[in-house]
Amino acid sequence: MTLTSAPKVDAASGNGDGCRMTGAHALMDALRRHGVDTIFGYPGGAILPIYDALHVAESEGWLRHVLVRHEQGGTHAADAYARATGRVGVCFGTSGPGATNLVTGIATAQMDSVPMVVITGQVPRTAIGTDAFQETDIFGITLPIVKHSWVVRDPADLASVVAQAFHIAASGRPGPVLIDIPKDVGQEEFDYVPVEPGTVIPAGFRATPPPDLAAVADALALIKAANRPLLYVGGGAVAASAHDSLKVLAERYQLPVTTTLMGKGAFDENHPLALGMLGMHGTAYANFAVTDCDLLIAVGARFDDRVTGKLDTFAPRARVIHFEIDPAEIGKNRRADVAVLGDVGASLAALVELSLQDTPETRTAAWLERIKDWKQRYPLTIPPAEGSIYPQEVLLAVRELASDAIVTTDVGQHQMWAAQYLRNGPRGWISSAGLGTMGFGMPAALGAQVACPDRRVVCIAGDASVLMNIQELGTLAQYDLPVKVVIVNNHWQGMVRQWQESFYEERYSASDMLKGMPDFEMLARSFGVEGVKIVERSELKSGLAAALASPHPTLVDVHVRRGENCYPMVPPGCSNAQMVGLPSHPELAMDPKRNCPACGAVTSSDHRFCPSCGSAL
Structure with a gap:
């Protein structure tokens, strides 16, 4: 028998152990205990017991459900909710096409390391594997694009599964998880025992280690010795809320900062040390800087192909420091001279703290002057105010x-x-x-x-x-x-x-x-x-x-104008120095000049890499 209203359980005291309720009401209580106040979703037959319990939760005033018009929209909304707040986003979808409509949004969150809990309805347990109406194996379909997933076959497991799901989604390198709940699990009554957040550690889970202070010290030594350092900041810095430490570090050692598409916002883009985005459609001065730097300080970045261009020409003369939470990213695309594994926010905070023990000796004045010159000669295009809107x-x-x-x-x-x-x-x-x-x-x-x-x-x-x-x-x-x-x-x-x-x-x-x-x-x-x-x-x-x-x-x-192209652009397979569509080539205007031995292009004698082919000069 399905309850028409959820028994109230005291979240603070834990009173309610042994309360008789349905799996659906137990799920809603578990979500409440994990601080969920907003769910994006779309109902359907297999998830109706959960939506019935959701209706009670909304009437009690602690939950808001946002009805999207397509399940994919629900995943993207939950994704953005997480990105904007730093909290775990939650979305619902029903079985079959409802669940498969979630796949693109789950993959989007997985690629961008966004914490999200996706809950799907499933056909009843007795119908699983029979090709029942609106049955799909969403557990199997999503295995490559989630951090973890569950099919809940016993309502007594719901509280523990929800606790594990939130823990996994938000810990380490964040990402999406999926909980698939058969319809009859949502309907079945049982003696509910709440599980408080953080009290269940998933089997095999490894906590993020604290940063290795010896590695932090090695990183600081390289930063202090560099003449042409560059901070290369990715989405990991945003996820770790590391912007304050990043600002202190950049200003203390006068380090120019470039960001990836995911890293935008981690550093004040109006700051004089900011170079904007690098990579395929990055600014010319960011791409020249990464090609010419002697130390690349990667912070929560994964050396993506749209950033690096031709990988063996990416920062070709630079030593590399890599601050990263995911050990799988260390050395995956580029070997690091110093790897600082751990929470990026904690690692940068440790670096800043260590740096305060001495007076910084900045060596970057000439480097910053060169970048300033690139900014003046290679600005982003300001189109003429004529013809159609640009x-x-x-x-x-x-x-x-x-x-x-x-x-x-x-x-x-x-x-x-x-x-x-x-x-x-x-x-x-x-x-x-x-x-x-x-x-x-x-x-x-x-x-x-x-x-x-x-x-x-x-x-x-x-x-x-x-x-x-x-x-x-x-x-x-x-x-x-x-x-x-x-x-x-x-x-x-x-x-x-x-x-x-x-x-x-x-x-x-x-x-x-x-x-x-x-x-x-x-x-x-x-x-x-x-x-x-x-x-x-x-x-x-x-x-x-x-x-x-x-x-x-x-x-x-x-x-707007139909034929306008987005420049600068690094063609696929080329060095970041081989940008097309630039308004001018400042190196060509510098004296004295010389020819590139690889392609013959005329370039400046004070530049170390050819702006046409990226070859070392």
């Missing part, structure tokens, strides 16, 4: 009008322009980096807005990407979430078109989105969301300002 103008306007916003993005050219031109604070940048998931931006924005109701949230979207989860306009409307969705609309799959232009002799196969493109302004209004269309430059700032001032969800469709 995509870069849209991002510059957003930066001016919403400098304090949490920004989410979809994936494509607009994502790279946003990474180049926007300047974000800690946990103020949310983007699908590792998996590159189109359709991520808008559901991520609604998750961030739910997590941070007092913050402004802006989604930078592409006209192709946004269509992949356009249904979440309905969620924005239902909950009146004041998200601002800004579409950089060139009527193409923009990055696909750019690659086809650059590498496939302008054969634009299946990338033109003009025919069949909806009127986004009218589409938004049909959902009950405010819609704005901007076509003329004279309307850009005023239209964006009005949209940003609205207390309601608003979609802004900005039509």
Whole structure:
């Protein structure tokens, strides 16, 4: 017999041991004990017992459920909730197609190391393996993309499983976990025994070790001896909330800082030591710096291919310090001269503390002067105010009008322009980096807005990407979430078109989105969301300002130049020094000049690597 209401259990005292309740109500109590106050999800037959218990929890006032319009949207919203807060995100989905619709979002979280607990309904235990209606083996399907997973076959295990799930998701290198609950497990009554957070350690679990102080000391010695050091900061620094230590370290030793796409916001991007993003669409000065540095200090970064370009030309003359929580990343793509394994926040704090024992002797003045010169000669393009609106103008306007916003993005050219031109604070940048998931931006924005109701949230979207989860306009409307969705609309799959232009002799196969493109302004209004269309430059700032001032969800469709490419760009298989699409080549203007022995290009005598082919000079 299913209870119609959940027995109240005193979370503080633990009273309620032996309370008779259903598995579904036990699950909700376990989630409450782990601090869950928000769940994103979509109901269905196999998970209905859990939704019935969820209804009771909402009526008691401790839980908010956000009904998304597609399960993938729920995973992205829970993902962004976690990124914006540092807490574990939670989402629900039913069995069969409901569960498989979660897969892309789970993989997105796994690639970007985001803590998330995904709970799915499953067919009854007796039906498992019979090809029952809406049965899929979501446990097996997701094995490669989760940190751990469970199929709960006994309701008495629920409390322990939930405790283990939250522990695993948030500890070490964070990531998603999955709990699959058969329908009859949710319905079955049993004598519930609560499990408090942190009291159950999963079998075989290894706690993150404290940083090795000897390795920290070795790292400090290399930093003090370097003439051309560079901090290379990834998403691990954001996950560890290491921004304060990072700032102290950079300023104390005058270390320039470049970040990955995941690392944006870990260091103040308005700071004079900031170089912006490096890699395929990184700034020219960040890519020149990483090519020319003599010490690379990697902080929570994994030497991803979009960052390194041709791996054997990445920081080719540099010694490497690697601060990392995941031992699997140490030496995976690049050997470290000094590896500091452990929580990145704790490791950097130990480094700062050790550094305070002496007076820093900075050796980077000439290095910083060279980087300053690169910044002046190689700025990001500021397009001329003529003709159609340039995509870069849209991002510059957003930066001016919403400098304090949490920004989410979809994936494509607009994502790279946003990474180049926007300047974000800690946990103020949310983007699908590792998996590159189109359709991520808008559901991520609604998750961030739910997590941070007092913050402004802006989604930078592409006209192709946004269509992949356009249904979440309905969620924005239902909950009146004041998200601002800004579409950089060139009527193409923009990055696909750019690659086809650059590498496939302008054969634009299946990338033109003009025919069949909806009127986004009218589409938004049909959902009950405010819609704005901007076509003329004279309307850009005023239209964006009005949209940003609205207390309601608003979609802004900005039509931009169709053929604009995102530069700089490191072609695949090339060195980071081999960028194309730069406005000028400053090295060519420097005297005295010399020819590169590998390719013959004229370059400056004070540069150590050829800007054309990346060869050592």
